[in-house]
Amino acid sequence: MMKNILLAAIIVILSSSLAIAGENVSSTIKEVTIYSSGAVVKREGTTKIGQGRHDLLVDVDVFALDKDSITAKVFGEGEVLGVQLNEINVPELPQEPVKALESKLKKLKESKRLLTDEKDVLAKKEAFLTSIGRCPQGQAWSDGKTILPKVHELEQLLTFLTVSFKGINDRKQPLDVKIEDLDKEIGAVERELASLRGSRQKTKKVIEIAFSSRKEQAVRIETAYLVPHASWHPVYNVSVPSDLKQADLVMFSSIKQKSGEDWKNVSLSISNVVPLKGASLPDPGSWFLDISRPRPMMRKAGSMPATAGVSAPITAEARQDLAREREAELAFAEKTETPLSFEYRLPMQVTVESRDKETMVPLFSRKLDGQFSYYAVPKANPLTFLVCRASADKELLSGFMNAYFAGRFVGKTFIAEKKAGEDFQVNLGADREVKVARETLRDKLKETSWGFERNTVVRDMAYKITAENLKDRPVTIRIIDTIPVSKTDRIEVKDLKVTPEASEKAYQGRQGVYVWDLEIEPGARKQINIEFTVTYPRDELVIGL
Missing domain, CATH: 2.60.40.3680 (Immunoglobulin-like)
Incomplete structure (x- = not known):
């Protein structure tokens, strides 16, 4: 019986090691389509293979991915026999962003240590000078008698102490400022490291493609997969000139991703499609009417009835405008529409690092014929506001809107989703006239x-x-x-x-x-x-x- 169990264990170990044995294919991320929640990442790689069956292995360095979303294509003569995701346990697998931050943190702490050591040396010099100043007026002894210093000697000592203390203070102040700045930077890096390590993987993910090749050849491989830790949301800039002739509206995409992989020089598309995750079609229930009937209340001893809190709507704030002189134009995305959504494909390659920061890219710009008027609700606010009422020629998703008037940032607001032709208002600030x-x-x-x-x-x-x-x-x-x-x-x-x-x-x-x-x-x-x-x-x- 023991022999059978041991044999079974050996077979399992061998089969698992065979499952991950194969030919590693070096690949790079070429294309990303990012959704409001999640992103599809497409990798490409090439390799040379001989005739027969091959297990082609494509490494992915993400914290998590949807294994059911994995697709693979092999461009060459032969047949794809299967595609699966394997995870290999590893003792330590620091991703590049984590390693870079750890190295940066080490250098920052070393810089702080050097500054702190220099400050300690100055403190010791200051203590020594203080001890000289505290010496009794007569400290030199000769035949049991105190010898008092002469006036010019005291003046020289006072001048020496003054110059020395000033020099120490002049060096201490910039050291304190540098140490304070380093503390802030160290804290920011530690917080970013903590967020990355919170989802840090302890396994190596590999996409395995079983391929039967008809001949010796070079093949190109494409794989794609959905990662969860990525998102985008719209941010709008509306700029109104001082002559109130029109309004310029620019839509940006604010992108954030912490998938574990940096997207370096990739073709990026922004989509408003909502990926379905086990969603089913809605099913209406019956509509019943009845008379309200009191129900007996069962309350535990010492318990209090629950109260529901109501949260107030949140408004927001935002950013940038056009310069008056010859200004470089923004490179806008190309829009394509599908029956379910729209997509914006950026005209240039983009790099989005896997870290806790936002990347802003412009999507489109429109010149709007706005109607300008004043707006007042004196019961709620004593100020009168200049507002621009406009309507977009295309659908606007809900998001923050930054308002600029005559080239100056005047505030931010939040715009609800608007259909094409539907009006929206922009607050340009209070006018005391x-x-x-x-x-x-x-x-x-x-x-x-x-x-x-x-x-x-x-x-x-x-x-x-x-x-x-x-x-x-x-x-x-x-x-x-x-x-x-x-x-x-x-x-x-x-x-x-x-x-x-x-x-x-x-x-x-x-x-x-x-x-x-x-x-x-x-x-x-x-x-x-x-x-x-x-x-x-x-x-x-x-x-x-």
Whole structure:
């Protein structure tokens, strides 16, 4: 029985070693297609083989890959018998990025050590000089008597100490700055190393291609595989000149990858396709209606009911614009469309390192005919903003947008996904020469009638919004304000008076959100008046007032 077990173990070991025995094919990454989550990497290599069966081995130096995504092609006379991924255990396999960072970290720490040693030497010199200054005035003894130094000797000593201490301080200050900078750089490298080592492989991955060759020949091999630690997202730059004639929109792709392999001088394509990972078609369920019925609550001793948190929408920020003089043009990508997606193929070869940093590449540029106006919501913000409203001639994916006005960065925002022809707004910053102010004119409570307490409270409210143009040209301004909307018949909003009449009374489908589009001449003012009463039960707490 023991002999059978030993024989079986030997067969397993031999078969596993045979599985990885083969002919190594040197290959390089030639092409990458990157998705919003993941990337397909294509390698190419050539080798000479004889007639018969060969196991061709292509090394891949990635942390992880989808083994079901592996494809292989052999260009030569013969047949591909099979393709599989093998993983060989190795005691240590540092990838090139890890080795480079480890070497850099070692040099940085050595530089810091040298600076620290130099600082220690200066500290010892400083301590020695301090000890000289602390000596008693008479330190030389002769026949048991103290000999006091002469005045000129004291002056010489004082001058020596002053010059020496100044020299030490002049050398210490730049050393402190250099050590502080090195500490920051060491910390950044250590963090990057930690992120790479977190997914560091302990096996060597090999794509094995079984190929039956009909003759002795040189063959070319292509392999492709999907890696997970790669992604891209769009970043937009919109630039508006000071004459407000048009808006220039540039879309960039921000690429990040930590696959374990550097993509050196590769043909790069950017795709918006979403790779399916075990996804199935959606299946609708039945739609039932019922009356809400109370359920008995089972609560553990000492437990508290769970509360759901609501996160506020996050806005963002971004980057660069055009120079005024003859500026080098950006090399934009070539767009191709498929039934499911679009792809941008860059016109030049690109290098994307496997590390925690972003690579920005331009995809397209468009000149847009923007409509420029001012925008104010005085109830929420006292400032008035210059905005550009434009529509793209193609679909825009959601992403951060960096705004530039007259060549200066003014801020960032986030743009939701837009279809071709759909409007979007860009905030170009606050303009203090267009002022909008909201003022409360009246806020009174009526709690009695004919000297008796009422069962209901009547709150009489009035507001005034004033818009003023201090510029030397006419401006168009959009003012947005709100009228209270009751969600129950126990609260009533009555006697509403609004002058002038609003151009919209349900802005973007939101009840009670009023919009006024006003044209204001230079130096002129316009006023909006809002009056209403709110009636509600005396004993009820009203939310929102």
